[in-house]
Amino acid sequence: MIDKDQAPARPLMFFLFVGLPILAMIITPLWGWYYGFTASQWVIAVAFLYLNGLSITGGYHRLWAHNAYQAHPAVRLWFALWGAGALQNSVFVWASDHRRHHRHVDDNELDPYSAGRGLWFSHVGWMLREYRTNTEDFSNIKDLLNDPILQWQHRHYIAITIAMNVGVVALIGWALGDIWGTLILVGLLRLVVNHNVTFFINSLAHFWGRRPYTDANSARDNDLLAFLTYGEGYHNYHHLFQTDYRNGIRWWQWDPTKWMIFALSKVKLASQLKRVDEFKVQRAIMDTAFERARQQINPDDNCPLRQLLEREYQTFLDSITQWRDLQTKRYEKHRDALDGAWLEHRARLLKKWEDTHITDQLKALESSLQQQRRRLQLILEQSRALPVGAL
Ligand SMILES: [Zn+2]
Numbered sequence: 001m002i003d004k005d006q007a008p009a010r011p012l013m014f015f016l017f018v019g020l021p022i023l024a025m026i027i028t029p030l031w032g033w034y035y036g037f038t039a040s041q042w043v044i045a046v047a048f049l050y051l052n053g054l055s056i057t058g059g060y061h062r063l064w065a066h067n068a069y070q071a072h073p074a075v076r077l078w079f080a081l082w083g084a085g086a087l088q089n090s091v092f093v094w095a096s097d098h099r100r101h102h103r104h105v106d107d108n109e110l111d112p113y114s115a116g117r118g119l120w121f122s123h124v125g126w127m128l129r130e131y132r133t134n135t136e137d138f139s140n141i142k143d144l145l146n147d148p149i150l151q152w153q154h155r156h157y158i159a160i161t162i163a164m165n166v167g168v169v170a171l172i173g174w175a176l177g178d179i180w181g182t183l184i185l186v187g188l189l190r191l192v193v194n195h196n197v198t199f200f201i202n203s204l205a206h207f208w209g210r211r212p213y214t215d216a217n218s219a220r221d222n223d224l225l226a227f228l229t230y231g232e233g234y235h236n237y238h239h240l241f242q243t244d245y246r247n248g249i250r251w252w253q254w255d256p257t258k259w260m261i262f263a264l265s266k267v268k269l270a271s272q273l274k275r276v277d278e279f280k281v282q283r284a285i286m287d288t289a290f291e292r293a294r295q296q297i298n299p300d301d302n303c304p305l306r307q308l309l310e311r312e313y314q315t316f317l318d319s320i321t322q323w324r325d326l327q328t329k330r331y332e333k334h335r336d337a338l339d340g341a342w343l344e345h346r347a348r349l350l351k352k353w354e355d356t357h358i359t360d361q362l363k364a365l366e367s368s369l370q371q372q373r374r375r376l377q378l379i380l381e382q383s384r385a386l387p388v389g390a391l
Pocket residue numbers: 101201202206219235239
């Protein structure tokens with residue numbers, strides 16, 4: 001371990017991230033056994049879990065760390081309050097650490113929760129000591145530093161987090177007629193569960209799952225983790241396309257954070273949602289698949305399968321060139337359209353026709369890429385079916 005022996009311990013962090021989970025595991029079943037919890041307490045605990053979780057994923061992560069969309073001040077205040085309630089530090093600290101994580105992913109010297117330092121370190125170990133990688137440096141969040149809501153949250157973080165975790169919870173407990181039971185279930189257990197599912201994104205989502213979009217880093221896509229982490233388990237996609245407001249890009253992929261942001265945009269509380277072009281996504285999948293196929297099929301052998309692979313690769317490169325040309329054409333058309341408000345009706349119609357034509361061609365390219373992907377899959381299957389040495 002890099003500086004484990006020298007790094008001084010952080011007793012408060014040790015209490016919060018190791019002590020509280022142990023306490024929750026002992027005290028919750030005991031209280032449940034002797035006094036029981038009501039259905040309302042369970043419902044409120046799950047509601048709090050989602051309010052905290054979605055404020056971290058939709059607010060701290062996708063809005064502030066990645067600027068994947070813009071949000072109304074009321075939404076930003078909401079995320080700042082419930083995000084502080086998740087007890088994961090202020091937005092400034094969180095977003096700064098997270099941007100460093102993306103920039104230096106897997107670099108043990110610079111990534112604050114580098115997966116290269118092990119599962120425990122990337123899950124929670126990184127917070128328990130004064131590691132060099134935890135040194136605060138806000139130079140990478142200059143775009144956030146002037147936001148008055150975030151300044152206020154950073155300044156009063158401790159007061160806000162105590163108010164959200166103890167004040168609000170005790171008040172609900174008082175209304176329900178069971179302050180201690182509510183503090184244990186909605187306060188303690190919910191906090192510990194939310195901590196650990198969020199931490200899975202830094203730990204398990206860098207160790208367990210598939211890598212369809214890139215092999216360049218340790219991040220993985222994992223459906224089970226996506227379910228537990230409010231949609232953040234499509235981490236391989238996210239590390240390659242970090243500004244996309246979605247992590248699970250298919251409609252059937254579990255990503256409640258994406259649905260929340262989309263719903264907010266429908267009621268005008270969010271805007272400028274960023275999405276990565278489908279062609280770029282397909283291209284990343286193909287690039288990764290070609291790389292794997294090349295490793296699987298012996299490069300020295302000039303076997304038919306190898307030739308087939310190289311031919312497919314050429315087709316793939318041609319598609320990319322065509323796509324680039326079309327994008328340039330489309331860009332020029334849009335620029336002309338902006339300049340040419342004076343255009344005659346007929347000329348404008350012609351331009352519209354050309355625009356639709358380009359869009360159709362782009363769609364055709366997208367589907368041809370999907371067919372290429374299927375053919376590549378077949379080549380890979382055939383290469384696996386052949387006996388060793390036959391390639
Ligand atoms: Zn990551």
